[in-house]
Amino acid sequence: MSRRIALSVVAGVVVLGGAGAFALAYAGDQDPAPALAHSAVHYTAPTAGHKGSLSFTTEVTAPSGVKNLKVLAWPEKSEFADKPLTAKDMASVESATCTPAGGRTVRCVYGNAVSAADVASSPHGTWHIAVLATAKDGHTTLDTKAADFTLA
Numbered sequence: 001m002s003r004r005i006a007l008s009v010v011a012g013v014v015v016l017g018g019a020g021a022f023a024l025a026y027a028g029d030q031d032p033a034p035a036l037a038h039s040a041v042h043y044t045a046p047t048a049g050h051k052g053s054l055s056f057t058t059e060v061t062a063p064s065g066v067k068n069l070k071v072l073a074w075p076e077k078s079e080f081a082d083k084p085l086t087a088k089d090m091a092s093v094e095s096a097t098c099t100p101a102g103g104r105t106v107r108c109v110y111g112n113a114v115s116a117a118d119v120a121s122s123p124h125g126t127w128h129i130a131v132l133a134t135a136k137d138g139h140t141t142l143d144t145k146a147a148d149f150t151l152a
Contacts, residue, residue: 034062034133034141041129041147045119052114056147060098061105062135069096069133071110075151076126085144090132124151 039058046052054073060066072093074080080089096110129147134140 032063032135032137032139034060034066034135034139036060036131036133036141036143036146039129039131039143039146041149043114043127043149043151045152046114046116052119053111054114054149055109055111056096056129056131057107057109058096058131058146059101059105059107060133061103062133062137062139063104064135064137064139065104066098066106066108067134067136069098069106069108069110069131070094071096072130073127073149074130075123076128077123080130080144085130085142087132087140087142090130090142093132096131119151122151127151 037059039056041054041056043054044052056071056073058069060069070090070093072085072090074085094110094112096108098106098108101107127149128145129149130142130144131146132140132142
C-alpha cells in the first residue's frame with residue numbers, strides 16, 4: 001500500500017470517527033422524557049353565591065411530541081404525603097387541554113369550578129398540583145408537586 005493511500009485511509013478514519021462521536025454526543029443530549037416549564041396555579045375561593053375556580057397552566061416539551069397531561073390537586077395532609085403518587089395513580093385523573101406553542105412544545109391548561117360546598121368538605125391548608133406528562137413515544141414525567149396553593 002502506498003504512503004498516500006495509507007494517509008488517506010487514516011484521515012478518513014479520523015473524520016468518520018469525529019462525526020460519529022459528535023452524533024453520539026448529540027443523541028445523548030436529547031432526553032426523551034417530557035419536560036415541564038412555567039407551571040403555575042391560580043385558586044380563587046368562592047364568595048357569596050359565586051363559584052370559585054382552580055386553574056393550572058404549564059408548558060410541556062417532548063422530542064416525540066406530547067400525547068397528554070393529567071392533572072390532580074391533592075391536599076398535603078393526605079395519604080399521598082406518606083405514600084407518594086405514582087404514574088398508575090394518575091392514569092384515571094382528568095386531562096388538561098393542550099394547544100401547540102411552537103416546535104415540540106404545547107401549552108396545557110386545566111380548570112375547574114370550586115363551590116362553597118367543595119371547600120367546606122375539603123381539608124384546609126396547602127394543596128399540591130401533581131401532573132403526569134406523556135410523550136407520543138410513551139415516555140413519561142411525573143411531577144407530584146408541580147405547583148402549590150392554599151385552601152383557607
